[in-house]
Every structure is written in structure tokens, then in C-alpha cells.
Amino acid sequence: MTVLPDVLAPGLRIVFCGTAVSATSARLSAYYARPGNKFWPTLFKVGLTPRPLRPNEYATVIQYGLGLTDLAKSASGNDDTLNDEHFDRSGLRRKIESNSPRVLAFTSKRAGKEFIGHDVAYGFQYETVGSTRLFVLPSTSGAANSSWSIEPWEELAAVSSAR
Numbered sequence: 001m002t003v004l005p006d007v008l009a010p011g012l013r014i015v016f017c018g019t020a021v022s023a024t025s026a027r028l029s030a031y032y033a034r035p036g037n038k039f040w041p042t043l044f045k046v047g048l049t050p051r052p053l054r055p056n057e058y059a060t061v062i063q064y065g066l067g068l069t070d071l072a073k074s075a076s077g078n079d080d081t082l083n084d085e086h087f088d089r090s091g092l093r094r095k096i097e098s099n100s101p102r103v104l105a106f107t108s109k110r111a112g113k114e115f116i117g118h119d120v121a122y123g124f125q126y127e128t129v130g131s132t133r134l135f136v137l138p139s140t141s142g143a144a145n146s147s148w149s150i151e152p153w154e155e156l157a158a159v160s161s162a163r
Contacts, residue, residue: 004031006069007058012101013065013160014048017092019111020072022141030055031068036142039107042150046157065160067101071111087114096129105135105156108144112136122152 024034032039033055044052071087106112112120125134
């Protein structure tokens with residue numbers, strides 16, 4: 001059973017992909033809903049949304065050319081509770097191939113590494129899914145504050161705004 005529905009449509013600018021929704025997000029039925037998560041304020045700060053959205057408004061991102069999904073659609077919790085069997089790599093690949101966003105942006109190194117299959121650095125990756133470029137971002141989770149940097153988010157926003 002899917003914890004949260006995807007927010008996808010053909011031709012989006014960016015689809016953001018996490019590893020799995022947090023237990024708080026699952027309970028509240030909203031992406032990036034845990035207090036202290038910087039996802040929604042960051043989208044606004046880097047210019048991807050015209051105002052800070054609330055987690056329960058997650059479905060509205062589509063009107064800004066953005067989408068949401070997770071690598072583990074049937075599990076929730078912290079990364080340390082997830083294992084290989086939770087990740088649906090082929091399902092994510094099919095979704096991206098059929099919707100062809102410009103960029104698939106992983107919202108953590110773990111998500112990027114699990115999908116791509118090797119260690120990743122922040123920024124654009126060599127791999128693609130069809131015409132979709134892959135980008136890895138620092139996690140906005142409060143648990144990842146020690147590795148937080150807004151610069152890759154700013155880079156992604158600047159590149160995705162250019163046509």
C-alpha cells in the first residue's frame with residue numbers, strides 16, 4: 001500500500017524524490033511535514049514557489065512545475081529503518097520515463113545512492129533516465145542539519161528556471 005500518493009504529471013521542471021516519508025508525514029498525510037524540516041521554506045527561499053507552502057498543500061506544487069515522489073512508496077520512517085527491499089527502483093524509473101521531467105532531484109544522498117547504485121556527490125549526476133537529468137540535494141531533514149547547505153538547492157533552482 002502506498003503511504004502518500006505521487007504528485008506527477010508529464011513534462012514537469014523538477015520531481016523531488018526522497019527515500020521514504022517520515023513517520024510524521026505518514027501520520028499527517030503530507031510530504032515533508034515533520035517540524036524542523038526545511039523543504040517547504042527552502043522551495044520558497046530559492047524561488048521555486050511564490051510563497052512558503054504548508055505540508056498539507058503538497059499537491060499544489062504541480063502548478064509550479066514541480067512533483068513529489070519517494071523511492072520507498074510503501075514504507076515510512078527514518079533512513080536507518082529502511083533496507084533494500086523497501087526501494088522500488090524500477091517503479092521510480094518507469095514513472096520518470098513516462099512523465100519525462102527535466103530533472104529528478106533526490107532530496108538526500110541516500111535516495112540518490114540507492115537509485116543510482118553508487119556513492120554520489122551533490123549536484124548533477126552523469127546518469128540520466130531517458131532525457132531526465134539526475135540531481136542530488138542535501139537533505140532538508142532536521143536530522144541532517146550537520147550536512148545542510150542551501151547552495152545546491154540554489155543551483156538547481158537557477159538551472160531549472162533557465163529554458
